[in-house]
Amino acid sequence: MVKVNGEPLDLAGMRLSDYLSSASYSLSFIAVEKNGTIVPRSQYDSCILADGDSVEIVSFVGGG
Amino acid sequence: MPLSTFQKLRYARHLVLKEIGEKGQEVLLSSKVLVIGAGGLASSAIAHLASAGVGTIGIADGDIVELSNLQRQFLHTFAALHTNKAISAGEFVRARDRDINVHLHPLFVDEHNICDLISGYDFVLDCVDRFETKFLINDACVLMKKPYSHAGAVRFQGQAMTYVPDKGPCLRCLLQTAPNGATCQSVGVLGAAVGVLGSVQALETVKFLLNIGRLLTGRVFYFDGLSFETKVVPFSGRDPDCAVCGEHPRIKDLSENAKEYHAACENVQGDTKQ
Ligand SMILES: [Zn+2]
Numbered sequence: 001m002v003k004v005n006g007e008p009l010d011l012a013g014m015r016l017s018d019y020l021s022s023a024s025y026s027l028s029f030i031a032v033e034k035n036g037t038i039v040p041r042s043q044y045d046s047c048i049l050a051d052g053d054s055v056e057i058v059s060f061v062g063g064g
Numbered sequence: 065m066p067l068s069t070f071q072k073l074r075y076a077r078h079l080v081l082k083e084i085g086e087k088g089q090e091v092l093l094s095s096k097v098l099v100i101g102a103g104g105l106a107s108s109a110i111a112h113l114a115s116a117g118v119g120t121i122g123i124a125d126g127d128i129v130e131l132s133n134l135q136r137q138f139l140h141t142f143a144a145l146h147t148n149k150a151i152s153a154g155e156f157v158r159a160r161d162r163d164i165n166v167h168l169h170p171l172f173v174d175e176h177n178i179c180d181l182i183s184g185y186d187f188v189l190d191c192v193d194r195f196e197t198k199f200l201i202n203d204a205c206v207l208m209k210k211p212y213s214h215a216g217a218v219r220f221q222g223q224a225m226t227y228v229p230d231k232g233p234c235l236r237c238l239l240q241t242a243p244n245g246a247t248c249q250s251v252g253v254l255g256a257a258v259g260v261l262g263s264v265q266a267l268e269t270v271k272f273l274l275n276i277g278r279l280l281t282g283r284v285f286y287f288d289g290l291s292f293e294t295k296v297v298p299f300s301g302r303d304p305d306c307a308v309c310g311e312h313p314r315i316k317d318l319s320e321n322a323k324e325y326h327a328a329c330e331n332v333q334g335d336t337k338q
Contacts, residue, residue, distance in 0.1 A: 031238035031284065036298045038233060040305060041240050056297040058284050060239055062195040063218035063253055064105040 003054040016047035020057075031058045065090065075117055083276045089117060095273045098122035098185040100173055100201055101192035102149035104255060105215050107139040108262025109189055109269075114157040116270060120165040121157055122185060125149040126172035136255030173197065175318035175325055178204040187272055188212035189265050195242040200325040202227070202235040203315055206308045211272055213265040213280075217258040218251045220290040224264045225280050226272065232282035237303040237310075242324060257289040 002011040004019075011019055016039065020027060032039045033056050039047055049055070067075070067086055071093075078084040084092075097118050099106050102125035113121055127149050129140040137149075144152035148170040157166050169181060173192075178200060182188050188210055190201045198214065205212040205227060214235050215224040227234050264285060271277045284297045307314040315321045 026243075028239070028241070028243035031299065033297060033299050036300050038237060038299050038301060038303050040237075040303045042305065056295075058223060058238075058286050058297050060223055060243075061216045061218045061221060062193065062198065062243070063216055063222070063251070064101050064103055064191050064193040064258070 001051065002049045005056055011049045012051040012053075014049050015045060016049060016055075017044035019049065020044060025057065025059075029059050029061070031060060032056070033058075065093070067093075071117075078116070084274060088274045088276075091274055092117050092270065093119040095187070096120040096122070096185045097187050097189065097269055097273075098124065098167075098182055099153075099189045099191055100124045101190070101197075102127075102137075102139065102153040103133065103191065103193055104136045104253060104258035105191035105217060105262040105265060106153065106189070107137045107255075108259040109191055109265045110139060110153055110157060111160075112263060112266035113269060114160045114164055116266070117161070118164070118269070118273070120167065120185075122167035122169060122181075123150040123153045123157075124169035124171060124173055124181060125153070126170060136253060136258055138255065173200060173204075175200065175322045178318070179208055182208055182210050185210070187269050189269060190214045191262065191265070194327055196325050196327045198235060199242045200318070203308045203318060203321065206234050206236075207316070207318070213268045213272075215261040215265050217261045218253050220254055220257040221286075221288040222258065222261040223287070224261050224268070224285045225283070226268045228272070228279065228281045233299055233302045234306065234309045236308050237306045238284070238299060240307070254289070257287075260287055260289065 001008040035054055075089045078089050079086055095118050099110055102123050128146055129144045129149055129152050139153045139156040150168050150170045154166045154168045157164055188205055190198050209229040211228045213226050216222055268280055271279055282300045287294050302309055304311045
């Protein structure tokens with residue numbers, strides 16, 4: 001199981017970039033951390049989700 | 065300078081807080097803070113900073129007050145319609161406390177003026193409404209080693225983070241570049257929601273100035289007022305490849321990166337999932 005925003009999902013072995021596109025995230029607006037550390041956008045392709053990983057995806061908004 | 069009798073009464077509820085006290089109030093009164101943008105985030109942030117007795121408040125905005133701003137930007141009044149927002153916000157501060165030094169900067173920040181502008185302040189608040197300008201502020205603060213509070217808010221939601229040089233990631237570590245076309249979308253926003261984020265910015269400013277508590281450094285506060293999904297997400301460490309604060313930064317001079325700070329509206333998109 002991989003926890004995404006606190007929710008356990010069956011994503012072990014999946015590429016982070018594949019998950020993000022399947023969940024239709026708008027990549028340029030999000031910041032992703034895995035197990036507390038930033039995953040830069042350049043590493044979405046090489047990042048393979050593993051059992052026990054915890055991923056948080058934060059969507060940023062402009063506006064003020 | 066020791067507090068006067070008037071100040072002891074005015075800030076009485078700070079003085080009984082062990083985290084502030086007389087010494088802390090003196091620090092606030094001698095601090096200089098710059099608020100860039102005088103809209104929704106700034107309404108809440110400036111109101112709290114001025115009330116709390118932050119001694120010098122700079123306000124920078126080149127925009128004018130429009131009727132559609134009043135629904136959320138409560139610093140501005142009907143009487144201030146069509147006047148400059150920094151000047152209008154300055155009037156609000158003076159009405160709250162005549163002792164506060166207000167520095168008015170009735171201009172839009174750009175790659176040429178921002179470094180001079182922020183250099184005289186202890187802390188900066190990003191209260192602007194465009195991603196491109198948020199990145200300009202981020203890059204200027206990183207290059208000038210200036211701590212600042214980032215926030216953004218639309219609809220009922222928003223986020224905040226505090227950058228402290230050498231202590232945590234910058235906005236660019238998290239998002240790399242200003243999202244394309246983001247500024248050109250016309251989205252709604254509720255004043256009470258954007259006010260939460262502006263209040264968080266004022267809170268972070270006071271915490272930084274007094275060196276108390278734990279800042280939103282290396283952490284992002286996310287708030288959705290509609291669902292009340294609220295979280296603080298840890299983003300420890302910087303991105304070593306960050307273009308401005310990384311090990312081999314590409315951005316060393318703001319003028320050379322100027323293109324990114326000016327919004328292009330050719331690729332106007334619909335409302336994207338955020
Ligand atoms: Zn960075």
